[in-house]
Amino acid sequence: MANPNLRKSLVPVFFGCDARFLRFTAVALRSLINNTSDDRRYHIHILHTDVPAELQREVLKMRKKNVSITFEDVTADISDLVRGLPIRDYYSPSTYYRIVIASKFPQYNKAIYVDSDTVVVDDIAKLYDINIGRNYIAAVPEAVSIAIPEVGRYTEEVLGIPYNRYFNAGVVVINCKEWREHDVLGQFIQLSNFYNFSVAQDQDYLNVICKNRVYYLHRRWNMEAISDYPSINEKNYGIIHYAFAAKPWHDINAPYGFYFWKYASQTYDFDAIKHIWADYTAEQLQAEAAVADKVIGLCLEEIANPKNYLRSMKQMKHGRFEAMFPLLNVVYGEAVRASI
Secondary structure (H helix, E strand, C coil): CCCCCCCCCEEEEEEECCHHHHHHHHHHHHHHHHCCCCCCEEEEEEEECCCCHHHHHHHHCCCECCEEEEEEECHHHHHHHHCCCCCCCCCCHHHHHHHHHHHHCCCCCCEEEECCCEEECCCCHHHHCCCCCCCCEEEEECHHHHHCHHHHHHHHHHHCCCCCCCEEEEEEEECHHHHHHCCHHHHHHHHHHHCCCCCCCHHHHHHHHHCCCEEECCHHHCEECCCCCCCCCHHHCCEEECCCCCCCCCCCCCCCHHHHHHHHCCCCCHHHHHHHHHHCCHHHHHHHHHHHHHHHHHHHHHHHCCCCHHHHHHHCCHHHHHHHCCCCCCCCHHHHHHHC
């Protein structure tokens, strides 16, 4: 039975995508809507810079009585923010859109951000209702840093974060009130002007900035589709994340692909998605498989870099640290401040 205190309370959820990826956002959105509760209201915000009106209209057809959808053009908010920041492989500039949620939407004290390469198989209100305290963010530890030793070494030796405490930013609950109060956006800008993280882009920045202010969620809320990572009982699935290169619209054998195709068949561009899969070549799949080796190579380069992030921070004098990062109050905490 639903908690009467929560009946009809609003659940704000954000996606970020470009026009090319909207068809996959629609799959995630279809899955989310299919699993909503009639006792709650949901407002879906789709952050974008280039989605044409005709495609927006296709997605807006998915609205229902208790689920509203709005497209939010963030061009003005992110144009300067992402200039010069690294983009590679399967990333796009939309990966940075989540950074502006708290500042652009002051009406929310808390919000959920979900990557578009996901399917939601439980009521997302259950995730929203988790009390994350005064932490900046709630997230699930990154499966890749746990499963691949070189990535785990990278998080510890370059970012200064234990391998099993480095989180995946594809599904997060954002404490918007704390982000505004502590100017997390400003911290991001300061940090990005100091160092370009090339391995996981904004995920690395968020891990560094939010260190010691993370509420760690059960992995049911961000089950990364990695074949050699232990699964959990199907009845506990919450959100499946086709992270890394595990895209079911490229590889029919992608883990948990059944769930993607189940919801894709209910979307406006299903035929196009089927064609993408049918036309994807063995050479392209082989190139995707090589992405993991490329990431490992980047990790090892950064570990060996004498001027990597952690080494640079530790070599910095107190006065210079304070001058360069007046907003960074929690990066590494007192232990690292004592070491620099």
